[in-house]
Amino acid sequence: MSEEPIIIRISKEDNVGVVANDTGLPKGTLLDDGTRLQDDVPSGYKVAMADIPAGGRIIRYGQTIGYSNRMINRGELVHEPAITLPDAPGLDAIPLSDNPEPELEPLDGYSFKGYRNGDGSAGTRNILGITISVQCVAGFTNSIVRRIKEELLPKYPNVNDVVALNHAYGCGVAIDVPSADIPIRTIKNIAANPNFGGQIIIAGLGCEKLVPERLLSEDHKNSRYDADMIILQDESFTGFNEMAGSIMRKAEVHLERLNRRKRVICPASDLVVGMQCGGSDAFSGITSNPVAGFAADLIVRAGGSLMFSEVTEVRDAVHLLVPRAINSSVGKALIDQMRWYDDYLSGWGADRSANPSPGNKRGGLSNVVEKALGSIAKSGTSPIVDVLAPGERIRRKGLTFAATPASDFICGTLQLAAGMNIHVFMTGLGTPYGLAMVPVIKVGSNSRMSRHWHDLIDLDAGQVALGQKTIEEMGWELFGMILEVASGEKTVACDRLGLYNDLVLFSPGPVT
């Protein structure tokens, strides 16, 4: 007995539909509208719901995702080889407006249990962070973090973890090029993440180009963190054991302070949610990202901050985002970030077609336009109130576009710098991605992968495609999970398994 065909069209203008059945549909299958499949169509792939002439528009999400490069008959599989990539939306032609969309209706009464910080932010974890001014000392911090965890951490039960904030920057770089601002502010702002409670230790070498004192700018010193610094080349140290002893003593002071902190009720408006997706498939834009988008609206309605990112994955939908900017200067900032990235890529002879990945394509995504239309669904429907350049810290409540590369680990690193205290990560193909600094909720776009990766995925949004739950129901479910995880009452998969990616800076400048 063959399964009932499930075909998803988001807009009634769509002339392609996505096969949602777990195992795809065989050639010959008759669809509800009378279309008969001319090819085997794998799960997540597109089928022509009408004849599309050569040169005709291929329409998904009500938008042109490309042009047919041959006659495509109704019922045929429609994938990358048949589709010509359209030009990216021109950045100069997008109208700017000072007429914001109406704000969403406020949502009261939601809270979580977080750690209140001196600067008004709230942590969802209580972690001792040890940052570095240069990669040279990464071996030292790794070694010390192991030792602190063994010898000290058990004495401080209210502290969740000790984490080395290692990175590959700091020396052997042209530190005076304009783009060096990006990695430097990223390092500073990661240290100021609410989950470190303002208690940071900086380990430096002493001869590096990123002079460790630069991590102690007045802004950060006064308001964001109370940093202690150890410089290994300090003349007062005779040998490794003295260096280690010194940082162990500093760690004890900061652990003592962190240990005095207790979770308190914080309004949901203290949430800073970073959303991204990785390993997307054709379901991402139908299930997980719209579910995330619904939850995003709830976060915004509750007064919280929500970030979405990934410049190359919104670039082709920017004409749909700019009209959502709260005013023309935010709209312009959004366009400026796209332009900066266009120039950055073209400087290397690359362009947006470097995305999507082979896996995305295998998952049914034909090109970056289709990927972008699905990607922006996670931004929900609220006005875009601000735009951050890479590595900047979030400034406003509401929906912010934090410009980052789409690379999962770089995007996560930059959202961490922006101040996220909870991370929501959508995936269709599956990834073990996780961060030690902030809880990561992993949302699967399809039930097949979510079932397969049962202990690695926290929420199966694939239920939407199978008609088992609505986007609204699952959006509320995700919102509830965000509050529970932020409160430390629910453990996410990557924390249960101890799977943590390294931080990777966005460092668009030369090494020397």
Add this chain to the structure above:
Amino acid sequence: MSEEPIIIRISKEDNVGVVANDTGLPKGTLLDDGTRLQDDVPSGYKVAMADIPAGGRIIRYGQTIGYSNRMINRGELVHEPAITLPDAPGLDAIPLSDNPEPELEPLDGYSFKGYRNGDGSAGTRNILGITISVQCVAGFTNSIVRRIKEELLPKYPNVNDVVALNHAYGCGVAIDVPSADIPIRTIKNIAANPNFGGQIIIAGLGCEKLVPERLLSEDHKNSRYDADMIILQDESFTGFNEMAGSIMRKAEVHLERLNRRKRVICPASDLVVGMQCGGSDAFSGITSNPVAGFAADLIVRAGGSLMFSEVTEVRDAVHLLVPRAINSSVGKALIDQMRWYDDYLSGWGADRSANPSPGNKRGGLSNVVEKALGSIAKSGTSPIVDVLAPGERIRRKGLTFAATPASDFICGTLQLAAGMNIHVFMTGLGTPYGLAMVPVIKVGSNSRMSRHWHDLIDLDAGQVALGQKTIEEMGWELFGMILEVASGEKTVACDRLGLYNDLVLFSPGPVT
């Protein structure tokens, strides 16, 4: 009682001398040649040994390191503010020649105990390496390496270690730009390092741009390593535990094979020594680098391979290196690598003056010319037989210039890819740098730091500056230490302390 002044001039043409006394020399000190110090001169800093008119050449190592920008009186301190940086040697004007310098006299009878590999190379360690096709799986490999070390490694006493060869490449990059060759071949060639004995496990995700199969090119598959691959998105895995179980089983197979290996006598010609320096000071060019250069000649005379690197730190001395190329095509290759790097830097609006670091300057190095002249001393005196582009594997015995950035951790990563089985690292200011994959011998350029960092430095070449040992004596000492460490008979500081830097790829292309 004040100390006897020690002033070092390498060439009799030098019109500046370097103060070698540990604590510097005070204003008023009378030097042997009748010069009286007009300033306090810290250790490692330069003093004018003659009047230098405004615009006059400042000469060290018999070479012009810059031009005086004011009248400098005999006895005055000479440092960066007084020196105008000369132009870099023009690359077009350097004559190419097919008349190689005479080869050095062969040195017979030296050997070490290494692990013989199927491809003819020899390891100095017997390590199970787990590489990755994309950073997404780095959390997975870290977790698995911990588990293998705990559960399996104790059963295989002849295996030294299990190491995750994590990196930040593999996805979220423009993988088709020409410069993408560099990180990709680096990842492949690291896996082929002799210390992994041809037993490599590749962990991939499945949707990444760097398709894991690309790490299994025929060349590598057949000759360099016998790789096993695990792809986390493989449909046969249900959940993390099955993925973990699968890689644990593969690890056991490879550990079993590695465990059967025993150290055997290998001729010194199987050594592949990678030399670099980091945290240099004004002593580096007088003590540690010439000592390394003497040892380099011994390695070459014994038929071994020796690499020196760091393009930006040899750039200003390239006119002295090209004449040492064994033929005009090697000379041209050297110039081509310089030109590539000039273009790379200028594309970002940077140039070689981005080097040296503040610490170098504090150590007495005034500019990149002075640094370069000291840096090339580690290449010894033998002909340059080959030039490698970044990430390429070594092809010849003798002295090779392996083009890399000067960044310590990137240079080390690229020398690892080139196939070094032992690393010699010179430092003046001190660094905890170390690698888990290959033993790193750390040579201090001055006794003050070497004494201070007694448990982090393996050899104090500062004894040369103090007249306690000659360069020749210490060169032989270093050569002997290389053989002992390669044989596993002597443990280096970073292995004793467990201080290991992360690998950092040279990836001169855009992220997406």
